[in-house]
């Protein structure tokens with residue numbers, strides 16, 4: 093099950109996480125990397141792309157909405173069809189074992205829920221829903237996909253690379269030709285139910301995550317470089333309340349100086365944590381549940 097025996101120091105890291113359980117888990121794009129949805133940042137924590145559409149641009153600029161929906165038309169199927177990776181499945185098992193209490197995710201792909209995790213806060217929203225900025229009516233993302241395809245028959249899906257926010261690359265020359273669907277009820281502007289750069293997270297989500305951290309004994313960050321403040325804030329709260337912070341991440345993070353860091357890929361670190369949690373709890377039968 094775990095092909096690489098752990099070194100003594102890795103074993104100590106795993107033991108420390110279990111000793112400080114149950115943990116609130118904060119996840120980022122790194123846990124979804126193995127699904128083919130690429131990560132926002134490289135291992136040095138730099139932006140991989142320099143041109144994310146901001147909240148204000150989306151709200152104010154019709155051309156930016158054309159750009160967004162054109163990219164989204166091409167990029168959505170990859171996110172819709174992605175399947176949970178080992179990291180998602182292991183986190184669901186760790187919840188069943190009582191090693192973790194709750195997941196706060198910066199991802200918008202809903203893969204934790206699809207893997208079976210019950211307690212999840214989608215901090216940055218969910219890409220599978222859209223809502224109207226005018227009448228607030230919400231609906232499923234798939235409905236607008238068929239509408240986008242019907243309105244834009246000339247946009248095809250040849251050789252595009254999906255982005256974690258469901259965008260894909262689209263030539264500037266094609267943007268002008270994009271027809272953007274409107275709200276069926278009121279004709280208003282539709283927006284994906286996700287927090288764009290420069291947008292704000294609804295306060296109830298933040299409070300839900302904060303309350304979950306209060307109930308936990310520790311914070312475990314998996315697959316996030318914590319460059320976005322909404323995630324890093326959980327590290328600050330954990331520190332203020334003297335809860336240990338553990339990081340499972342292959343690259344540099346913003347919390348390296350205040351956390352116990354394990355420089356390893358999410359799948360590797362979490363499978364070791366699962367194996368040792370099962371041994372510790374004596375629930376070997378749980379290992380066969382997948």
Ligand SMILES: [Zn+2]
Pocket residue numbers: 224225226227228229275276277278279280
């Ligand atoms: Zn509307």
